[in-house]
């Protein structure tokens with residue numbers, strides 16, 4: 001798919017531009033303003049799309065818990081089975097003799113994914129976790 005590049009100029013305060021250039025300098029291969037601005041625009045489009053009511057998104061929920069916590073694994077299993085149509089995959093890592101890390105990949109309506117994540121994060125014994133929601137950004 002060929003995309004013609006369009007040019008436009010941007011005005012911003014000098015100190016903001018200097019800070020932006022420092023940020024661009026910390027990036028990997030694409031260390032130029034144009035690529036950095038394109039990435040920021042794509043991020044904003046993904047964010048807007050995810051915030052659209054009814055949006056279909058992907059969510060990855062990472063949680064850390066102790067497998068010694070009573071009934072916890074059973075409760076987490078139960079929640080995931082109740083929402084089997086949304087849970088795409090779950091990966092379990094035994095971090096050490098006591099702690100487990102799980103990454104739960106979900107696909108579905110944004111509000112439902114957030115509520116399942118809240119349910120899991122709010123389960124007693126889940127020590128920490130974070131939901132990352134994303135999509136292609138092409139329907140924003």
Ligand code: NI
Pocket residue numbers: 067092093094095099100101
């Ligand atoms: Ni484990």
